[in-house]
Amino acid sequence: MGVAAAVALTLTACGGGNGDGDGTAEGSDVDFSGEASGTLKTLAFNPGDEVGQSRADLAEEKLGGVTVEMDTANFDAQKFATLAAAGNLPDVVQMDRAFIATYAQKGLLMPMDDCFAAQEVDAGEYWYPAVVEDVTWDGNIYAAPQFFQPSIIIVNKAVTEPAGVTADQFDTSKPDELVALAGELTQMKGAQPTTLGFDPDMPGSIATWFTVFGGGVMDDDGKPVIDDPKNVEALTFLKELMEAQGGYAEVSSFKQTWDVFGDQNQYVANQTAAGLWAQWYINVLAGAKDDVQLDAVPIKDLEGNPFAMAGGTALAIPAQAKNPVAACQWITTVTSQEAWEAAGDARAKTVTENDSINTGLFTGSPAADQAVRDAHVKESGNADFDKLITTAYDSLADTRTLGASPVGQPIDEAIKNAAGAALAGDKTPEQALADAQAQAMTAWDALDNG
Incomplete structure (x- = not known):
């Protein structure tokens, strides 16, 4: 079932x-x-x-x-x-x-x-x-x-610096420029990418990208609004972003070869110039801290405001x-x-035993976050990781939610299916989101809302 x-x-x-x-x-x-x-x-x-x-x-x-x-x-x-x-x-x-x-x-x-x-x-x-x-x-x-795991853009300086690119150029408030930058940084071998210019984490982060463009997936009552024109703009951008890097199928196939949790992850192996990652991934990268050169910037909406998605x-x-x-x-x-x-105390002990870097805890409570940060998150001696950690914490100044809905899970499934269909070229972004709206509304109409 x-x-x-x-x-x-x-x-x-x-x-x-x-x-x-x-x-x-x-x-x-x-x-x-x-x-x-x-x-x-x-x-x-x-x-x-x-x-x-x-x-x-x-x-x-x-x-x-x-x-x-x-x-x-x-x-x-x-x-x-x-x-x-x-x-x-x-x-x-x-x-x-x-x-x-x-x-x-x-x-x-x-x-x-x-x-x-x-x-x-x-x-x-x-x-x-x-x-x-x-x-x-x-x-x-x-x-x-x-x-509360905020997502940030983690930049691979080993790829970007030789190309004369700085982290602040990965600016999600300027989508056209980001598509062009991703295309410039992508390296291909025939029809297959060997280095991605920018990985937007699709379809998992589709709701975050809707928020970038000012869209959303439900109204204040929890009713689906997946076919919002701003969501169409977001999905259209993502399709262009994938096409600039060889196409969604090729990008997805390439990402399956990544050693995401291993010693030869995509940043060590220079298989990506930048990507959208949740805060927890900083802990993974800390295991390869001597083999990576990193920077970070927050994700921003089209008005240039950094934010974190709940x-x-x-x-x-x-x-x-x-x-x-x-x-x-x-x-x-x-x-x-x-x-x-x-x-936080227990995590600090583990970090010390593993000679790693304390990236803090992101608990859902600002007071608890700050208490753990004050007690354990110090300058690590690695300026790159200190920048990643600070960027993640700073993003919590503006926290956003998609809202709550009794059909929240069907909505999530529908938008991810829509993203896959549109990015693969099986449907236009408009049609994919219209179908997703219909799918979610079926669940909504089945509710006893009285």
């Missing part, structure tokens, strides 16, 4: 139920400030690295009377659907923020506003506004955001949760500033 089918199954499941009588689907009669006890079951939170483990350890310490049972497998919509239909959802679930409004709209998640109030968490102050908007539906906040996971309480009190306190503990500072 595919994701869309699994989500559809989930939406037929009954979202009520109050477990042992200590909660309701709305959470209105739960005393979230009460003492947490009993067994807490979690789904998809995996303390598999020092960042996750340190936070889980803190929660275990703080909630001494709670026994935590973790299903650490990645979130799976079909599994969630099956558990929901059986009335057997856990107390805590981690999922991509694009799913939150989907399940909230059908009553499968418990609003967390009362939980936050009881635990003295001011969501509007603690998290970036964009990540709160990601998990807000119909006036309620349904999850605690985790992480994205990441969140922790939510299913409406069927049998232990919502412990769930609330566990979630607010593992997403607290204290937890992130503990994670």
